[in-house]
Amino acid sequence: MKMNAVxxxxxxxxxxxxxxxxxVLGLSLxxxxxxxxxxxxxxxxxxxxxxxxxxxxxxxxxxxxTFSEPMLAPGVTTAGNYAVSGLGAxxxxxxxxxxxxxGPYALTWAFGEMCATTVTVRATGLQDTMGNPIDPARNxxxxxxxxxxxxxxxWPLALAMLAAGLLMLVRRRRRAGALLLSLAALFAAPAVFAxxxxxxxxxxxxxxxxAAGTKVDITYDLAAPDGPCNITVSLSKDxxxxxxxxxxxxxxxxxxxxxxxxxxxxxxxxxxxxxxQSIPQARIRVTAxxxxxxxVLVPAGTFTMxxxxxxxxxxxxxxxxxxxxxxxxxxxQIGKHEVTNQQYCEVLNWAIDPxxxxxxxxxxxxxxxxxxxxxxxxxxxxxxxxxIEYVGGVFSPKTLTGLPGTTSYSVADHPVNCVTWYxxxxxxxxxxxxxxxxxxxxxxxxxxxxxxxxPNTGGYRLPTEAEWERAAAWDVSRSKxxxxxxxxxxxxxxxxxxxxxxxxxxxxxxNPLGLTDVPTTSPVGWFNGVNVSPNGNxxxxxxxxxxxxxxxxxxxWELCHDWHGPYSAGAQTNPLGPANGNYxxxxxxxxxxxxxxxxxAYRPFALASADRLDVSHGFRTAKSP
Numbered sequence: 001m002k003m004n005a006v007x008x009x010x011x012x013x014x015x016x017x018x019x020x021x022x023x024v025l026g027l028s029l030x031x032x033x034x035x036x037x038x039x040x041x042x043x044x045x046x047x048x049x050x051x052x053x054x055x056x057x058x059x060x061x062x063x064x065x066t067f068s069e070p071m072l073a074p075g076v077t078t079a080g081n082y083a084v085s086g087l088g089a090x091x092x093x094x095x096x097x098x099x100x101x102x103g104p105y106a107l108t109w110a111f112g113e114m115c116a117t118t119v120t121v122r123a124t125g126l127q128d129t130m131g132n133p134i135d136p137a138r139n140x141x142x143x144x145x146x147x148x149x150x151x152x153x154x155w156p157l158a159l160a161m162l163a164a165g166l167l168m169l170v171r172r173r174r175r176a177g178a179l180l181l182s183l184a185a186l187f188a189a190p191a192v193f194a195x196x197x198x199x200x201x202x203x204x205x206x207x208x209x210x211a212a213g214t215k216v217d218i219t220y221d222l223a224a225p226d227g228p229c230n231i232t233v234s235l236s237k238d239x240x241x242x243x244x245x246x247x248x249x250x251x252x253x254x255x256x257x258x259x260x261x262x263x264x265x266x267x268x269x270x271x272x273x274x275x276x277q278s279i280p281q282a283r284i285r286v287t288a289x290x291x292x293x294x295x296v297l298v299p300a301g302t303f304t305m306x307x308x309x310x311x312x313x314x315x316x317x318x319x320x321x322x323x324x325x326x327x328x329x330x331x332x333q334i335g336k337h338e339v340t341n342q343q344y345c346e347v348l349n350w351a352i353d354p355x356x357x358x359x360x361x362x363x364x365x366x367x368x369x370x371x372x373x374x375x376x377x378x379x380x381x382x383x384x385x386x387x388i389e390y391v392g393g394v395f396s397p398k399t400l401t402g403l404p405g406t407t408s409y410s411v412a413d414h415p416v417n418c419v420t421w422y423x424x425x426x427x428x429x430x431x432x433x434x435x436x437x438x439x440x441x442x443x444x445x446x447x448x449x450x451x452x453x454x455p456n457t458g459g460y461r462l463p464t465e466a467e468w469e470r471a472a473a474w475d476v477s478r479s480k481x482x483x484x485x486x487x488x489x490x491x492x493x494x495x496x497x498x499x500x501x502x503x504x505x506x507x508x509x510x511n512p513l514g515l516t517d518v519p520t521t522s523p524v525g526w527f528n529g530v531n532v533s534p535n536g537n538x539x540x541x542x543x544x545x546x547x548x549x550x551x552x553x554x555x556x557w558e559l560c561h562d563w564h565g566p567y568s569a570g571a572q573t574n575p576l577g578p579a580n581g582n583y584x585x586x587x588x589x590x591x592x593x594x595x596x597x598x599x600x601a602y603r604p605f606a607l608a609s610a611d612r613l614d615v616s617h618g619f620r621t622a623k624s625p
Contacts, residue, residue, distance in 0.1 A: 037287040038199030038220060042239050045206050046278040047214060047271045050128040051138035055121045065141065071126045071134075072208060119143050131208030131215060132271070197288040198223040201262070204284045206270065216268040218251075220286045221261070228257040230294035230336075232287045233266065235274075239281040245299035245331070248273055248284070249548030256294065275477065291435060292343055293460070293621050295333040296548045298467070302328040303474040305466055306567060307601035308481050311489045316596035321603060326571040327466045330455030334463050334471045335620035337524035337550055338415035338558065339427065341387050341397040345412075347430050348388070348395040351375070358430065372613070375426055377444030382423035384613040387411045403514030403534040413523040415556045415618040421584045421606070422448060424462055424559045424619040431621075432459025447580070450561070454574050455624050462561040463622035465585045465603065466575050472545050472552040472588070473600035483599055485552030485588070486527075486543035491595040494536065496543040497554035498522040500594045509591055510554070511535055519615045520591050525550040549620075553598035556618035557586040557606070564605035583607060590616040 053066040120142040126134045201221040209215035222229065233248035233255075250272035254264040266286075289295065306324035307313040313321075351358040352367065359367035359382075360374045367373055369390055373382045387398050397412040419427075425448055429439040437459035441448045452458035454467070463471070472485035483489040486496050494501055494510045498521065501510060511520035514535035527550065529542030544550050552558070562577025562585045577585070583605035589598030596602070606617060 035287055035289045036197040036199050037285050038202045039240065039244075039286075040202040040204040040218075040284040043204045043206070043282050043284075044280045045204075045216065045270060045274070045282040046130060046280075047132055047274055048276055048278050049132050049135035049138075050126070051135050052121070052123045052141045055119060055141040055143040057119055057143045065121055065123070067123075069128050071123075072129055127208055127213070129208070130206050131213050133213055195225040197225070197229050197290050199286050199288050202284060202286050204282070209267075213269075214271055216270045218266040218268060218284055218286065220264050220266075222258055222264055222288055224258070224260045224288065224290060226290045228259050229288035229290045231255045231258055231264075231266070232289070232296055233268070234285045234287070234297055235279075236283040236285070237279050237281065240283050244283070244285040246273075247297055247299065247547050249296070249544060249546070258288070273477075291431075292346060293339065293431065294336040295621070295623060296336050296471075297625065298329070298332055298334055298471055298547050299476075300329060300331040301476065302326055303470050303476075304481055305469055306481075307599070308483065310483075312483050312491075312596065312599060313601060316599065317601065318603075320566060321601045323567055323569045325567060325569055327470070327575060328571070328573045329467060329470055330574055331625050332454060332463075332467055333623045333625055334467060334547070334549060335622070336548060338556060338618045338620045339424075340413050340524055341416045342412035344383070344416040344419070344427060345388055345395040345397060347427050347434070348373075350434055351426075351430050352395070373423075375443075376422060376448065378446060378448075380422035380448075381420050381613065382426050383416075383420065384418040386418035386613075386615055387414065387416070401516045407513075407534070409513055409515070411521070414521045415524055415551070417519055417521065417556055417615050417618050418613045419559075419617060419619065420613065421462075421559050427619075428460040428462065428621055435459070450576070452624075453576055454622075457624050460621045460623050462559060462619060464574075464576055465560045465562040465587070466572070467622055468552075468558065468560050468587050469600055471547050471549050475546045477546075481600070482546070483601075484595070485545040485549065485598075485600050487546055488543075491553060491598060494533065494538050495541045496527055497589075497595075497598060498526070498551070498591050499554035499589055499598050500592055502594060511591070512538075512540075518592075519556070521555055522551075522591075524555075527551075552588050553595075553600070554589050555591060556588075557590045557604075557614075557616050558588045559606065559617060559619040560585040560587055564603070586617065592616065 050071060051068045053068055056064045056066070058064055120140065122140045123134055124139065126139075199220055199222055201219070203219045204216060206214060206216045218233065231254065233251055234244040235246040235248050236242050236244045237246060248268055250269040251266050253266040255266060258264060303326075304324050305327045307317045307321040348359070350356070357366050358375055360379060361367055361370060362372075362374055362379065364379060372384050374380065375382050387400075388395055389398050397410055397414075399408050399410050401407070402409050425441045426443065429441050429443060432439045438452060440450050440452050440458045440461040442451045450461065454461075454464060473481045473483075475482060475487070484491045484497070488496070491497055491499070492501065494512075498510045498512060501508060509520050510522075512522045512526055512531075512533040512535055513520075515521075527540045527543040529540055531540045532538065533540070545552050563579070563581030564583040564585050565578035565581060586604055586606045587602070589595075589602070597604075606612070606614065
């Protein structure tokens, strides 16, 4: 769809610029408080798997097994029964009530007589008091038996042992009353006083999670005077000195749109984020953000950008994904999800208010219900109303038909589509003004350049190409570049992403809801391990990137800040891409293309001029901290 923009006259431009400056100035005097954080006390956390160190036969009727630390059976929080099997031994009996020593811990069983031969014990189904399962590579040990020969048939091969008694690590909990308020409101606008959310009483405790392994319980209290908040969690490994730079992503519970209340609860699968680590000086920071867009923190660091030489990258890789090069980024925030139709509607309803009239037609008339919206100082095409409708003076998401039967689905939580690069940055600018932040883009200049480039603090913006790839692909703990943004080097089936999968040689869109109209998008964050697709009754696998972002492989192409250009082999710091060009970078694949286009290194481009609308294009926001 091609629409030619018509320029404004000088007087129109002056009035528009003056109006925008007055608005920004007025709101900056009453800078909105957006976030509040609370920190826990220092606790000891660990995900090091326990091991069976040795087995010593002490007599014809007993042996000792030495573990690296006290042990529990799965599903218990106090000493209980263990599951042990072995050969060359009789029936294991009762263990003494206590075990002496601070470790290693010797556990003793009473036996019938054993053969004077090697006794091998394999410990299975055990965990330490934190819930870490025994290391399967170090769960077997042998010792030389003593005593009279007894026929093996007299002793069962399945052995049972009892617990180590009263030994159990007692974790000390400290109540944290520390309260941090970030971005506190300095001045109030005449009609509105925005208050920061308050997070307090953050308490952290690690323990077993039944047969599932270890978990960390995080509780906190929240006061959210301006409405529900999205919660992010970060970790310090040295008592807070490192600035809580380690993102915590494998969490469930009270993390999205959380209202005021006490005893809010988060469960953290610590082994997923911090495998095989001991963290004696751990502290947790819980941050509440009352912005409508949920963000995750990506800590500062260096990663390798560009495709790998293995797997699907080797098979499908393109020359413009090379050479690989080192990129150092300052800390930034990026949207946990793609921007939704509902979120875009909220900004459009703000922008169309008669006090602003930011929405325009191609001829600079005030927009009044056409299917295409223009805006900005150069009247660029912003968005075509595909899954959004304008009824009764209000923008709202449409309803589509899907499965089972003819179920009606609101697409409020689907990613907004049919949006141009200019429409994406207009959303970022207007959301920034709504939240009392400095807009990043100068909408009065050609190509709307960043006025506050990364890493400077400012408002919402599009992620740079490097920021997008870092959030999608890089795994700090493994120094690894994942091929797909689901922490995997392969993407098959219909349970981990919304793309065109190929099974038995037949291409088929995943289309989780069985929508009858394109684009057959899925709700953002659909692949969370909880949802089950009505289109085939397919359970989802929790499929987020290493930093916690969803749908970065599949669903919609995501517009990035950068002009498209070739890579350089040299190391870079906070790159912004070429200074100009004809095409903008898009990333992440989409619902109608196969897995090769969903790779994290794949970097196609979209025409940047304001004459193209594409139902496969969406975006997510970024922000400097």
